[in-house]
Amino acid sequence: MDFYDYVRPITGDTILFGLAIFFFCLWTFLWSFHIGALFYGKYKLYRKIPAVLPDSLPGVSILKPLTGVDAHLYDNLETYFVLNYPTYELLFCIQDESDPAQMVVRSLIEKYPKVDARILQGGKKVGINPKINNMMSGYEVCKYDLFMISDCNIKMKPDTLLDMVLHLKDDVGEIHQIPFTCDREDRLGFSSILEKVYFGTVHAKQYLFLNALGVNCTTGMSSMMRKNVLEEAGGLKAFAKYLAEDYFIAQAFLDRGWKVQISSFPALQNAGTGSVSGFQNRLVRWGKLRFAMCPANRIMEPFSDCLVNGINGAWSAAVLFNISGLAFFFVHLLTWFLLDYLIFLIMQNGPMTFSKFEFVVAWMFREITSIFILLKAEVSTVVQWRAKKFRLRYGGVVEEMREGPKQFVL
Numbered sequence: 001m002d003f004y005d006y007v008r009p010i011t012g013d014t015i016l017f018g019l020a021i022f023f024f025c026l027w028t029f030l031w032s033f034h035i036g037a038l039f040y041g042k043y044k045l046y047r048k049i050p051a052v053l054p055d056s057l058p059g060v061s062i063l064k065p066l067t068g069v070d071a072h073l074y075d076n077l078e079t080y081f082v083l084n085y086p087t088y089e090l091l092f093c094i095q096d097e098s099d100p101a102q103m104v105v106r107s108l109i110e111k112y113p114k115v116d117a118r119i120l121q122g123g124k125k126v127g128i129n130p131k132i133n134n135m136m137s138g139y140e141v142c143k144y145d146l147f148m149i150s151d152c153n154i155k156m157k158p159d160t161l162l163d164m165v166l167h168l169k170d171d172v173g174e175i176h177q178i179p180f181t182c183d184r185e186d187r188l189g190f191s192s193i194l195e196k197v198y199f200g201t202v203h204a205k206q207y208l209f210l211n212a213l214g215v216n217c218t219t220g221m222s223s224m225m226r227k228n229v230l231e232e233a234g235g236l237k238a239f240a241k242y243l244a245e246d247y248f249i250a251q252a253f254l255d256r257g258w259k260v261q262i263s264s265f266p267a268l269q270n271a272g273t274g275s276v277s278g279f280q281n282r283l284v285r286w287g288k289l290r291f292a293m294c295p296a297n298r299i300m301e302p303f304s305d306c307l308v309n310g311i312n313g314a315w316s317a318a319v320l321f322n323i324s325g326l327a328f329f330f331v332h333l334l335t336w337f338l339l340d341y342l343i344f345l346i347m348q349n350g351p352m353t354f355s356k357f358e359f360v361v362a363w364m365f366r367e368i369t370s371i372f373i374l375l376k377a378e379v380s381t382v383v384q385w386r387a388k389k390f391r392l393r394y395g396g397v398v399e400e401m402r403e404g405p406k407q408f409v410l
């Protein structure tokens with residue numbers, strides 16, 4: 001028997017049937033994300049702080065990389081001055097000496113003179129990643145063995161630092177907060193609802209389930225780690241060649257046998273500016289980072305999308321079981337929506353600050369636009385982050401692009 005004798009019996013029908021089995025298995029598998037995330041979220045999030053605390057708690061150096069001022073910066077930073085934790089220092093890193101963020105920090109330092117806080121200005125150019133360059137001056141003078149990277153738009157509850165330290169068991173190297181958003185008092189409109197629905201549904205589902213499986217998907221907007229372990233990996237500067245330093249730092253801990261875990265409380269993002277296009281651009285930027293460092297995600301992510309997966313599931317169910325694809329698709333959509341809503345309730349852990357109708361609209365908008373965001377991330381490797389443009393290389397390494405028209409040809 002030669003090759004053709006094996007291939008000849010494979011008819012178009014067999015291929016179609018095989019594809020249908022594949023898509024139906026994929027469709028079934030993707031429900032495990034919902035179920036896994038629901039169980040893990042319920043088990044992991046919003047745990048009570050133990051009544052009895054250890055006799056001594058380690059000091060923590062908190063690095064706050066700042067760039068510019070927005071309407072919430074003062075309120076966000078103030079939450080770090082009133083943490084319920086005995087020993088910590090605040091290191092505000094500001095790259096540009098004319099940055100108005102300095103004034104905001106100065107007024108807080110004056111208001112809370114007893115808090116160990118200072119400004120480190122100028123950063124240090126150790127690589128491409130501007131956040132790392134900015135933080136270097138703070139990183140080098142950290143007093144404590146534990147340090148935390150905390151982005152400028154994060155608001156902290158008084159007990160969160162304590163909770164994070166308590167999660168740092170002997171075998172844990174890094175603790176990070178799952179990204180979410182705070183309940184805004186000054187409603188920013190649809191974009192803030194969209195952001196909350198995104199971080200409370202699809203993002204939470206992936207983040208929780210992958211963490212439950214031990215898959216690295218660390219977003220570094222609020223993470224605490226052991227400095228000595230990071231030093232073994234070359235220190236913070238070793239990650240300045242990547243834009244997704246958060247992912248690679250966590251990987252360095254995992255590679256050395258340390259655990260990387262999420263804490264009980266989600267990170268409360270509270271940016272003072274917001275627009276639908278700004279939110280979408282951020283997701284496109286993150287998508288480009290993921291696709292550059294984990295190329296398999298280029299295929300996996302679109303296929304795991306609610307609508308794409310629903311269409312694949314409906315088609316395969318129609319082929320395999322001779323049932324109505326349309327009916328299957330709508331049942332899929334409704335069930336997916338309800339499970340997303342349950343995950344949202346777990347993330348929110350309290351009353352919603354907008355109506356159920358607004359939730360439905362934001363959820364539908366997010367799902368319909370999701371595939372376009374992924375496709376936009378697929379087609380270009382150029383990333384705009386704040387004022388700078390970068391080009392991503394295979395594996396996640398990045399190079400800065402000088403301004404000039406020729407550089408932007410894709």
Ligand SMILES: CCCCCCCC/C=C\CCCCCCCC(=O)N[C@@H](CO)[C@H](O)/C=C/CCCCCCCCCCCCC
Pocket residue numbers: 026203206207210215216217218219220243244245246247286287289290294297299300301303304
């Ligand atoms: C056929 C498909 C089946 C699997 C579908 C998996 C779909 C989800 C995959 C990845 C999404 C991860 C989302 C986590 C949030 C990421 C937010 C983000 O982009 N943050 C960046 C900026 O801060 C940060 O640098 C990136 C961190 C995470 C990157 C994660 C990439 C690896 C994911 C590997 C997925 C393996 C799936 C295995 C399923 C059993």
Ligand SMILES: O=c1ccn([C@@H]2O[C@H](COP(=O)(O)OP(=O)(O)O[C@H]3OC[C@@H](O)[C@H](O)[C@H]3O)[C@@H](O)[C@H]2O)c(=O)[nH]1
Pocket residue numbers: 064065066067130131132134135150151152153219220221222243244245246282385386387
């Ligand atoms: O040029 C810059 C850009 C950003 N930053 C700081 O980096 C932090 C995050 O910046 P943004 O809010 O613009 O970006 P994101 O929230 O999307 O960041 C996220 O994605 C990229 C990762 O590298 C980050 O670790 C993650 O937090 C802020 O504290 C910001 O002040 C700088 O210090 N310099």
